Amino acid sequence: MNSPITLKEFQQEHGELITNHMVxxxxxxxMPPVLKEAMVYSLQAGGKxxxxxxxxxxxxxxxxxxxxGLNTAAALxxxxxxSLIHDDLPSMDDDDLRRGKPTNHKMFGEAAAIxxxxxxxxYSFQLIAEDPALTSDKKVKLIxxxxxxxxxxxxxxxxxxxxxxxxKQLTANELENIHVHKTGKLLTFSVIAGGIISGASDNxxxxxxxxxxxxxxxxxxxxxxxxxxxxxxxxxxxxxxDESKHKSTYPSLLTMKGAKEKLQFHLDEAxxxxxxxxxxxxxxTEIAQLIVSRNH
Amino acid sequence: MNSPITLKEFQQEHGELITNHMVxxxxxxxMPPVLKEAMVYSLQAGGKxxxxxxxxxxxxxxxxxxxxGLNTAAALxxxxxxSLIHDDLPSMDDDDLRRGKPTNHKMFGEAAAIxxxxxxxxYSFQLIAEDPALTSDKKVKLIxxxxxxxxxxxxxxxxxxxxxxxxKQLTANELENIHVHKTGKLLTFSVIAGGIISGASDNxxxxxxxxxxxxxxxxxxxxxxxxxxxxxxxxxxxxxxDESKHKSTYPSLLTMKGAKEKLQFHLDEAxxxxxxxxxxxxxxTEIAQLIVSRNH
Numbered sequence: 001m002n003s004p005i006t007l008k009e010f011q012q013e014h015g016e017l018i019t020n021h022m023v024x025x026x027x028x029x030x031m032p033p034v035l036k037e038a039m040v041y042s043l044q045a046g047g048k049x050x051x052x053x054x055x056x057x058x059x060x061x062x063x064x065x066x067x068x069g070l071n072t073a074a075a076l077x078x079x080x081x082x083s084l085i086h087d088d089l090p091s092m093d094d095d096d097l098r099r100g101k102p103t104n105h106k107m108f109g110e111a112a113a114i115x116x117x118x119x120x121x122x123y124s125f126q127l128i129a130e131d132p133a134l135t136s137d138k139k140v141k142l143i144x145x146x147x148x149x150x151x152x153x154x155x156x157x158x159x160x161x162x163x164x165x166x167x168k169q170l171t172a173n174e175l176e177n178i179h180v181h182k183t184g185k186l187l188t189f190s191v192i193a194g195g196i197i198s199g200a201s202d203n204x205x206x207x208x209x210x211x212x213x214x215x216x217x218x219x220x221x222x223x224x225x226x227x228x229x230x231x232x233x234x235x236x237x238x239x240x241x242d243e244s245k246h247k248s249t250y251p252s253l254l255t256m257k258g259a260k261e262k263l264q265f266h267l268d269e270a271x272x273x274x275x276x277x278x279x280x281x282x283x284x285t286e287i288a289q290l291i292v293s294r295n296h
Numbered sequence: 297m298n299s300p301i302t303l304k305e306f307q308q309e310h311g312e313l314i315t316n317h318m319v320x321x322x323x324x325x326x327m328p329p330v331l332k333e334a335m336v337y338s339l340q341a342g343g344k345x346x347x348x349x350x351x352x353x354x355x356x357x358x359x360x361x362x363x364x365g366l367n368t369a370a371a372l373x374x375x376x377x378x379s380l381i382h383d384d385l386p387s388m389d390d391d392d393l394r395r396g397k398p399t400n401h402k403m404f405g406e407a408a409a410i411x412x413x414x415x416x417x418x419y420s421f422q423l424i425a426e427d428p429a430l431t432s433d434k435k436v437k438l439i440x441x442x443x444x445x446x447x448x449x450x451x452x453x454x455x456x457x458x459x460x461x462x463x464k465q466l467t468a469n470e471l472e473n474i475h476v477h478k479t480g481k482l483l484t485f486s487v488i489a490g491g492i493i494s495g496a497s498d499n500x501x502x503x504x505x506x507x508x509x510x511x512x513x514x515x516x517x518x519x520x521x522x523x524x525x526x527x528x529x530x531x532x533x534x535x536x537x538d539e540s541k542h543k544s545t546y547p548s549l550l551t552m553k554g555a556k557e558k559l560q561f562h563l564d565e566a567x568x569x570x571x572x573x574x575x576x577x578x579x580x581t582e583i584a585q586l587i588v589s590r591n592h
Contacts, residue, residue: 026448029448029449030449030453031448031449031452031453031456032453032456032457032460034456034460035448035452035453035456036448039448086410086411086414089407089410091405091406091407091410092407092410109387110387111385111387111388111459112456112459114382114385114387114388114410115382115452115455115456117414118382118413118414118417118447118452119447119448119452119453121414121417121418122417122443122446122447122448122452123443123447123448125421125439125443126439126440126443126444126447129436129437129439129440129443130440135432136431136432136433136435136436137432139432139436140425140432140435140436143421143422143425143439144422144425144426147418147419147421147422147425148422150418151414151415151418151419151422152322152325152327152331152332152335152415152418152419153325153326153327156327156331156411156414156415156418157326157327157328157331157415159411160327160328160330160331160408160411161328163407163408164328164330
């Protein structure tokens with residue numbers, strides 16, 4: 001028996017493919033050049049591609065061809081990209097830089113940035129609906145789930161809750177609720193979509209959903225931890241400086257020790273869920289472990 | 297034989313139904329209250345509901361139950377509504393009022409307005425994907441077409457072209473190209489969607505598309521004419537004042553006489569197209585005639 005593919009091999013093989021697939025599909029559309037430039041700019045601005053990689057890895061886990069999920073993975077990453085463009089706008093986080101490059105509205109102006117986001121969001125549903133590799137039944141399931149995870153009951157609702165919660169002291173439950181919606185729902189979509197495309201059973205989809213819920217929270221807790229420990233190493237920002245900005249984080253609400261315990265809890269729960277799958281889940285296990293051990 | 301339903305009866309019966317259906321569906325979603333309030337505010341802000349009425353009228357024309365199209369009609373009007381919210385933003389048209397009421401961002405702030413628009417756009421695809429009355433094949437066709445008509449190749453692209461064209465002298469072809477995308481594509485969707493839901497043949501869908509193309513342009517030309525003739529009656533603004541603002545319009549490019557001739561041309565073409573349909577098209581004829589005779 002061949003040893004299963006490692007995450008590193010899997011990421012190398014698929015990360016660039018996803019970027020190329022997104023760009024190629026936008027390039028072939030007929031639209032005003034400035035809109036295309038703005039859309040492609042943010043699609044090429046880098047990123048870990050964690051969501052589409054998770055989606056393709058879930059398909060690989062079920063011994064199906066990951067390429068069956070390429071359009072859905074690209075659509076998902078386009079929605080993530082649109083959300084970053086809109087989040088960076090002056091009326092939201094007002095960020096000038098993302099990953100060291102000027103944000104979309106800094107490059108193209110606010111109107112074009114809003115419309116590039118609208119264009120990516122709209123086109124993502126078209127990409128799934130026009131996928132020649134999937135049945136209509138699967139496409140409808142994927143579109144309904146993606147809209148639920150990305151829309152008012154998911155990511156968009158989470159972004160509103162995040163803005164509302166910014167200047168007040170949150171409870172740990174309120175903070176978790178924001179993360180579950182703002183970032184967790186799209187991560188959940190990644191994994192469940194892989195299952196839907198692979199023809200997973202309802203029971204298997206439930207296990208995938210539980211896995212995704214817990215790695216979503218682990219991902220966010222690790223983010224909060226890195227905000228503190230990463231900065232301390234690099235620029236000597238003291239632990240707890242986020243607290244003085246009234247921004248609620250897991251370490252500020254639970255102490256650093258409490259946050260690390262919670263991180264371990266969610267990792268354990270995630271791994272237990274996929275251990276129950278009747279397939280080799282080593283690739284998903286590796287992704288989960290990478291999420292908690294990453295240092296950026 | 298019963299006489300066919302008149303447009304007035306049809307609008308009375310269905311206009312309020314569409315508003316109620318949109319609001320009811322958003323109300324039942326679980327999301328932060330301010331987001332729901334912002335979404336519902338714009339859905340209830342009035343409007344002629346011309347797109348969903350056209351969609352339902354196309355179904356009626358094929359002797360099918362218009363209620364089969366209620367979710368798609370609501371989704372379409374939600375997309376129209378999101379586009380108005382984003383168009384009104386300070387970085388776009390910077391409008392404080394729409395239909396005599398404060399615009400969304402004036403009521404809820406820019407961030408909430410952007411996110412209310414994102415939420416309506418995303419949810420509209422969910423509403424079609426979850427429609428229990430349609431087959432998966434029809435839902436996939438509707439979603440792909442709606443995304444094409446609303447996205448970068450359609451309305452979003454038209455909005456970018458409109459912003460770019462605002463301060464320069466356009467040719468009549470450039471002006472038409474903007475309107476075909478900015479407003480025409482969603483009107484086209486209205487009519488073709490009604491055909492898809494009714495199970496119309498490819499040839500019938502082509503006739504519907506030609507009808508929609510021409511009434512879309514007629515609608516826009518009449519808008520430009522009303523901007524001048526409506527204002528003259530009401531506030532005595534001289535004909536051609538738009539020209540001095542460098543905004544290209546049909547009367548400014550073609551003279552008022554030329555614009556009215558073009559309007560009549562597109563009405564005639566629209567009516568010829570649906571005359572070829574093997575069904576009683578009197579309801580669609582009435583809508584086309586209403587578009588050119590309306591005075592607001």
